[in-house]
Amino acid sequence: MTRLSEITLEQLRTRRSAKWQTFPAEVLPAFIAEMDFLLAPAIAAAIETAVHNGDCGYAWPDAELGDALAGFARRRYAWQLDPAGVGLIPDVMAGVTELLRLALPEGGGVVINTPVYPPFFSHIRAARCTVVESRLVRDGGGYALDLDALEAVFASGVRAYLLCNPHNPTGLVLSRDELERIVELADRYSVLVFADEIHAPLVLPGAQHTAYLSLGELACSHAIALVSASKGWNIPGLKCAQAVAMSAPMRALLGRLDEDTWERAGTLGIVASIAAYRDSVEWLDDVVRLLDGHRMLLRSLIERDLTGVRYTPPAAGYLAWLDCRELALSDEPVDVFLERGRVALGPGLTFGASGAGHVRITFATTEPILRDIVARMAAALRTRD
Ligand SMILES: Cc1ncc(COP(=O)(O)O)c(C=O)c1O
Known part of the structure; x- marks a missing residue:
């Protein structure tokens, strides 16, 4: 395995990309399709x-x-x-x-x-x-x-x-x-x-x-x-x-x-x-292995901590499409997760009207950050109204 997960949150926060600049530092970003890994060495x-x-x-x-x-x-x-x-x-x-x-x-x-x-x-x-x-x-x-x-x-x-x-x-x-x-x-x-x-x-x-x-x-x-x-x-x-x-x-x-x-x-x-x-195909294979693990880790974290959220692991990529309709939050649940959990997710309605009540997460990140994303979501649900 290459150094995929060696990156730290402090390092990530110095990035100039949209993912790390859009929100203030106390918000954990998981809204955009960018990965939190170092580059493939050959690149x-x-x-x-x-x-x-x-x-x-x-x-x-x-x-x-x-x-x-x-x-x-x-x-x-x-x-x-x-x-x-x-x-x-x-x-x-x-x-x-x-x-x-x-x-x-x-x-x-x-x-x-x-x-x-x-x-x-x-x-x-x-x-x-x-x-x-x-x-x-x-x-x-x-x-x-x-x-x-x-x-x-x-x-x-x-x-x-x-x-x-x-x-x-x-x-x-x-x-x-x-x-x-x-x-x-x-x-x-x-x-x-x-x-x-x-x-x-x-x-x-x-x-x-x-x-x-x-x-x-x-x-x-x-x-x-x-x-x-x-x-x-x-x-x-x-x-x-x-x-x-x-x-x-x-x-x-x-x-x-x-x-x-x-x-x-x-x-x-x-x-x-x-x-x-x-x-850089070996590096890509390492990423695929990591994502394969993360899509299942996410499932177990959701089952444990996010009752009412429905998730089917994707067959490709690092995006998780979460159905939050059972939580009866609003048509745009990202607002609650951002305001109360300080975690930025992809707003479902921007994907079309059928995205109402959904959020998208990017799970191409390190395991501690993935756990933190879910923990912040869970905290948002505990503290709402
Ligand atoms: C399906 C799809 N098409 C296109 C893009 C954007 O690609 P590009 O930056 O090359 O325009 C993305 C980015 O996430 C995507 O998910």
Whole structure:
């Protein structure tokens, strides 16, 4: 095991990132998708070398990035991707926005599966498109995709589907069968698919990631995948993501992204992403092992200390979607946890109306901090009214 958990709270509080700056020091932040670990050693070394060389100029779409991603995708997901189809974008959401702007007419409908990552709403609107919700359905304690409902919205004339797989905040990982059905539906109703697979490196034991573009020619004919090392290796501030196109029409669409888009990527992000995909897979495996343990530790802590909170461990990633409706707090329970427990969680309603009564926790942290998050939540519930 690498030095994942060696970081201290004092060290974390010196970070300049949004996670550690948004709230005052007495609040413990668990609201944003950032991990509380040190960098993978190969990433740190690659950045140090770049800094030593003063390599901080404007970003350039380096062919090595496509090669490194292709090698990782082949080994990790058995996805054979052609590095020539890899485009540089500053981050996944910038890629989504610019591609929607290029591909859709003003007002064009874009389907999302709610509850979902809040910027999906704002970025679809920023691209002058219309949000069309197709809710996930409850399946036991967890969630599932409702393919009939998805077909109904596809048939209503929408132009695109912003697929989130693995899904944020539910941690749902779609099966190959489900994805194959989506390919058929998208083809039948001429829907463009933008497959946000940013959480794929963090698929946990028991689940398997299927890359949308690994599903054959039909999938490649109507889809662009958006991937990044930013979640798996915790480098979102370095600004580097990739858009992948594997058919002539999709490459043509990607080719229409102008220089202004990819120039907003960071050179250190490219350096770090190459080091992540190529040289930091053991570190990633250590993270996956730690998260696998934490998702179960969280379950036992919730069962012991947070009666009335419902939680199904995610199949991927480090986000826990907690159903607090039984506590009858309010539609936005984060307020009570922040005010009375001094712990900052993700507000459920920002994930869509079906997020009412829910909160999201980030559990990619050290064990003492994870225990403190739950302890603060429990204290908030004890002291309310
Ligand atoms: C599903 C999903 N897409 C995109 C992003 C943001 O990615 P980026 O910083 O590359 O825009 C996140 C961040 O948490 C996410 O969860």
